[in-house]
Amino acid sequence: MFLNALLLALREIRRNLMRSFLTILGIVIGVAAVITMVTLGNGATRMVAEQISSLGSNLLIMRPGQRMGPGSGGAPRFRLADVEAITSQVSGIKAAAPSVQNGATMVAGGENWASSVNGTSNAFFVVGNWVLASGRQFSEEDEKLGRAVCVIGETVRQKLFNAGDPVGSSLRVKNFSCEIIGLLASKGQGAMGMDQDDVVVLPVRTVQRRLTGNRDVSTIMISMKDGEDTDQVMARIRTLMRERRKLSENDEDNFNILDTKQIAQTMSSTIGTITNLLGAVAAVSLLVGGIGIMNVMLVSVTERTREIGIRLAIGALEHEVLLQFLTEAVALSAFGGLVGIALAFFACLALSTLMQMPFLFDPGINILAFAFSAAIGVLFGYMPARRAASLDPIEALRHE
Amino acid sequence: MNVPAARAPEATGENLIEFRGITKTYGEGQAAFLALRGVDLGIRQGEFLAIMGPSGSGKSTAMNILGCLDTPTSGAYLFQDVHVEHLDRNQRALLRRNFLGFVFQGFNLLARTSAQENVELPLLYRGESPEARHRAAREALNLVGLSGWEHHTPAELSGGQQQRVAIARAIVTHPLVLLADEPTGNLDSRRSHEIMELLVRLNQQRRITILMVTHETDMAVYASRSVHFVDGLLTEDTATAPRAATGEPACS
Numbered sequence: 001m002f003l004n005a006l007l008l009a010l011r012e013i014r015r016n017l018m019r020s021f022l023t024i025l026g027i028v029i030g031v032a033a034v035i036t037m038v039t040l041g042n043g044a045t046r047m048v049a050e051q052i053s054s055l056g057s058n059l060l061i062m063r064p065g066q067r068m069g070p071g072s073g074g075a076p077r078f079r080l081a082d083v084e085a086i087t088s089q090v091s092g093i094k095a096a097a098p099s100v101q102n103g104a105t106m107v108a109g110g111e112n113w114a115s116s117v118n119g120t121s122n123a124f125f126v127v128g129n130w131v132l133a134s135g136r137q138f139s140e141e142d143e144k145l146g147r148a149v150c151v152i153g154e155t156v157r158q159k160l161f162n163a164g165d166p167v168g169s170s171l172r173v174k175n176f177s178c179e180i181i182g183l184l185a186s187k188g189q190g191a192m193g194m195d196q197d198d199v200v201v202l203p204v205r206t207v208q209r210r211l212t213g214n215r216d217v218s219t220i221m222i223s224m225k226d227g228e229d230t231d232q233v234m235a236r237i238r239t240l241m242r243e244r245r246k247l248s249e250n251d252e253d254n255f256n257i258l259d260t261k262q263i264a265q266t267m268s269s270t271i272g273t274i275t276n277l278l279g280a281v282a283a284v285s286l287l288v289g290g291i292g293i294m295n296v297m298l299v300s301v302t303e304r305t306r307e308i309g310i311r312l313a314i315g316a317l318e319h320e321v322l323l324q325f326l327t328e329a330v331a332l333s334a335f336g337g338l339v340g341i342a343l344a345f346f347a348c349l350a351l352s353t354l355m356q357m358p359f360l361f362d363p364g365i366n367i368l369a370f371a372f373s374a375a376i377g378v379l380f381g382y383m384p385a386r387r388a389a390s391l392d393p394i395e396a397l398r399h400e
Numbered sequence: 401m402n403v404p405a406a407r408a409p410e411a412t413g414e415n416l417i418e419f420r421g422i423t424k425t426y427g428e429g430q431a432a433f434l435a436l437r438g439v440d441l442g443i444r445q446g447e448f449l450a451i452m453g454p455s456g457s458g459k460s461t462a463m464n465i466l467g468c469l470d471t472p473t474s475g476a477y478l479f480q481d482v483h484v485e486h487l488d489r490n491q492r493a494l495l496r497r498n499f500l501g502f503v504f505q506g507f508n509l510l511a512r513t514s515a516q517e518n519v520e521l522p523l524l525y526r527g528e529s530p531e532a533r534h535r536a537a538r539e540a541l542n543l544v545g546l547s548g549w550e551h552h553t554p555a556e557l558s559g560g561q562q563q564r565v566a567i568a569r570a571i572v573t574h575p576l577v578l579l580a581d582e583p584t585g586n587l588d589s590r591r592s593h594e595i596m597e598l599l600v601r602l603n604q605q606r607r608i609t610i611l612m613v614t615h616e617t618d619m620a621v622y623a624s625r626s627v628h629f630v631d632g633l634l635t636e637d638t639a640t641a642p643r644a645a646t647g648e649p650a651c652s
Contacts, residue, residue, distance in 0.1 A: 011513075312493065316493065316525050317493050394470060
């Protein structure tokens with residue numbers, strides 16, 4: 001009987017191809033929107049998680065000033081001695097790296113590239129999970145004497161040296177020339193879309209002496225040992241720093257420590273919320289699509305009153321007519337759902353490529369969206385089908 | 401639900417259809433309109449009955465009740481000794497499906513649907529296999545002289561041809577009774593006579609009982625018996641010498 005109803009329904013859909021197409025358009029768009037939103041949201045969440053973890057696992061970032069964000073608000077900067085104290089006195093720490101950022105134009109072989117240099121130590125490679133593609137890290141003397149040597153990232157190599165191996169060449173940074181001793185393995189795009197490979201690393205003393213002209217350290221990046229409790233390590237660092245800065249008990253901290261894992265979680269949950277919100281908006285469009293189906297089915301029942309009369313007169317039972325119209329609505333909406341899934345697949349593929357995000361195909365949301373579209377067919381198809389089935393055959397046959 | 405049992409159609413000795421004191425009232429109270437005021441009528445298997453009368457005389461109401469589309473207000477309607485007035489909507493639908501065929505004045509074919517598919521429609525509700533449907537529909541179309549027109553839609557057929565498709569649809573299930581409501585009302589005189597000859601042929605060769613509403617005496621003469629309705633009452637019941645069918649499938 002179901003097969004029969006399906007046959008009748010498909011015949012009817014084929015008979016009104018254009019109308020059927022317009023009817024399912026709402027469902028197609030609704031399903032495609034829901035799936036696209038959720039898929040892209042999942043991709044964004046995954047991307048953020050990957051970027052944060054590529055930044056370094058168990059990473060703490062300490063900056064001067066009370067609040068998060070840029071600017072230290074006049075709070076005293078750190079010194080190299082602070083980094084050394086943290087490394088030697090705080091337990092549970094794998095490495096602590098100073099960081100002095102300075103914007104600079106790099107020139108090599110007639111090409112130039114505006115970027116920033118990062119004055120730091122070998123701990124930088126540990127903290128940032130960096131691997132050298134070729135060359136070497138800083139030697140003890142490089143660091144101690146502040147030699148003009150640097151390690152560059154993949155982007156800088158591409159901009160200045162094309163395909164060649166840059167190790168051994170010299171790079172002009174602002175007003176001095178330094179020797180390239182190493183090349184970092186590529187990491188790709190970082191958090192917030194910044195290019196992590198656009199990096200030039202020098203010994204911290206080199207940058208202080210030649211570029212900033214002072215002994216400040218703007219940021220300290222600290223990597224914890226695996227399995228350490230973040231809060232405890234942060235508390236130990238805080239105690240040490242308060243001591244070193246001679247803060248009395250009533251003074252507030254004039255530095256702050258960020259936990260990247262926590263940032264990652266916050267960002268992931270924020271993106272999750274936005275994803276759900278967008279998904280909900282898209283679901284409303286699916287609902288509107290369902291109402292569109294009901295509208296068309298009601299018009300269709302009115303338009304086909306005579307036809308229903310014929311069917312009833314030649315012996316169609318009430319539930320057969322009901323089933324026919326219901327099947328028609330469900331077939332329409334389910335087909336719309338399938339087309340929507342296909343559309344969403346290509347939309348996600350295109351958009352994730354465009355936004356350089358991972359494309360995570362989630363079968364769950366696809367099945368859910370399909371089931372939902374079919375359910376909409378039942379929900380919004382029932383009323384028109386009921387109306388069709390309860391028509392009086394005599395009245396229906398008389399209908400013009 | 402009970403399907404009214406089929407009885408041997410050879411039982412010509414008694415009535416296939418019987419109206420006993422059938423009345424039909426539309427509306428209630430002051431506005432009540434008595435469409436049928438107590439009609440007694442017996443129809444035997446194999447008869448070709450013309451139902452005549454002016455408009456408003458109750459012939460259409462009688463036809464709707466005969467076709468099990470409507471129920472009488474009072475009285476008994478026996479179809480093969482089954483009391484139709486006691487059947488519910490779905491039981492009457494099954495009765496129509498199994499024993500009755502309908503032909504209407506306005507043809508009532510499904511638009512944008514081929515002649516073949518139109519004829520197959522009743523078989524679809526019987527759940528017959530595609531092969532059986534196709535074969536039966538082709539046979540029925542052949543019988544009404546429309547071989548070769550299977551894939552034309554109603555819009556591509558003349559009025560006469562459309563009515564032939566409708567007749568094919570009505571007889572494809574091998575019904576006991578064919579109910580025709582002004583089957584020639586929308587046709588010119590030549591086509592009308594062709595349709596009537598087709599009906600006579602079906603009546604004589606396939607022993608299908610035909611009940612036909614008409615107000616044209618020209619058409620009524622094809623019937624073997626004619627009854628007249630006036631003001632909701634049966635006033636005249638005459639047996640006529642049935643006009644012999646030409647036997648040729650009339651082509652239009």
